[in-house]
Amino acid sequence: MQLGLAGKVALVAGAGRGLGRAVAVALGTEGARVALVARTLAELEVTAQAVRAAGGEATAVPADLTDERAVTAALGVIEATLGPPTILVWSAASFFTPARLHTVPPAELRRVLDLDLVAPAALVQRLLPGMMLAAHGRVVLVGSLAARGGVRGGTAYAAAKAGLLGLARGVAADYGRYGITANVVTLSFVDTERLALRLGGSAEARDRLTRATATRRIPTPAECAAPIVFLCSGPASAVTGAELEATGGAHLNTLV
Ligand SMILES: NC(=O)c1ccc[n+]([C@@H]2O[C@H](COP(=O)([O-])OP(=O)(O)OC[C@H]3O[C@@H](n4cnc5c(N)ncnc54)[C@H](OP(=O)(O)O)[C@@H]3O)[C@@H](O)[C@H]2O)c1
Numbered sequence: 001m002q003l004g005l006a007g008k009v010a011l012v013a014g015a016g017r018g019l020g021r022a023v024a025v026a027l028g029t030e031g032a033r034v035a036l037v038a039r040t041l042a043e044l045e046v047t048a049q050a051v052r053a054a055g056g057e058a059t060a061v062p063a064d065l066t067d068e069r070a071v072t073a074a075l076g077v078i079e080a081t082l083g084p085p086t087i088l089v090w091s092a093a094s095f096f097t098p099a100r101l102h103t104v105p106p107a108e109l110r111r112v113l114d115l116d117l118v119a120p121a122a123l124v125q126r127l128l129p130g131m132m133l134a135a136h137g138r139v140v141l142v143g144s145l146a147a148r149g150g151v152r153g154g155t156a157y158a159a160a161k162a163g164l165l166g167l168a169r170g171v172a173a174d175y176g177r178y179g180i181t182a183n184v185v186t187l188s189f190v191d192t193e194r195l196a197l198r199l200g201g202s203a204e205a206r207d208r209l210t211r212a213t214a215t216r217r218i219p220t221p222a223e224c225a226a227p228i229v230f231l232c233s234g235p236a237s238a239v240t241g242a243e244l245e246a247t248g249g250a251h252l253n254t255l256v
Pocket of ligand 1: 017018020037040092093143187188190191195
């Protein structure tokens with residue numbers, strides 16, 4: 001299948017490591033011109049090297065995606081170097097210290113909601129005019145099973161991830177007529193540094209997560225990147241407002 005990604009400009013938010021890095025490499029391999037955004041330039045440079053090693057083109061653009069002025073500056077650089085992005089993959093996420101909601105300081109609540117919901121909505125908003133002009137757009141937001149089942153100590157994160165479903169569906173409904181699709185790829189756990197930090201080296205915790213999957217494996221970043229890249233592609237033009245689980249079956253009831 002031809003994915004039709006050659007020459008398309010893609011912005012990967014959260015491209016410094018983990019899933020975002022895998023998505024950037026996969027998009028670059030398919031010929032997309034990839035803008036890499038996160039705050040840490042050194043990590044973005046590593047991703048850019050990986051994209052180039054895979055034969056792709058990438059530009060590292062460090063920015064805090066919750067900072068409106070930084071986003072404006074980053075989009076200026078991206079448009080000048082690669083052109084206006086018509087593909088957006090949102091893979092950035094906050095780190096949070098697990099705590100029950102009544103103990104979370106209001107500023108921390110806002111910080112998580114700001115990065116995990118307001119920032120992607122604002123970025124989509126900024127990119128829509130260029131997508132409409134190009135009569136082409138692909139928005140893929142990385143979600144979490146937390147949106148469905150909650151996550152202990154992560155209520156704000158779960159609320160934000162649930163909000164991404166509404167964001168994708170709203171954009172899908174309003175902008176489908178301009179050739180723009182918007183979807184969510186829902187994850188359970190992905191074998192990234194983020195997960196390793198959360199597990200704190202506990203083999204028992206890792207085993208518990210593995211047993212929660214149907215595949216008896218925690219999905220790799222590359223495995224989760226593949227359906228994301230498909231949703232960014234030309235042949236995915238009829239898939240919009242959808243939620244696609246890349247969980248290794250962790251969303252299934254595998255207990256009985
Ligand atoms: N890993 C899992 O098990 C898992 C499970 C369910 C869902 N997910 C979702 O999958 C996505 C990717 O997860 P991951 O494990 O790859 O996460 P990760 O390793 O924590 O990477 C997150 C990326 O977002 C960037 N980022 C964080 N805050 C930012 C900000 N204010 N502005 C710009 N960039 C920012 C980080 O770079 P800087 O810190 O340098 O900015 C990093 O590049 C996230 O949306 C996450 O919620 C992951």
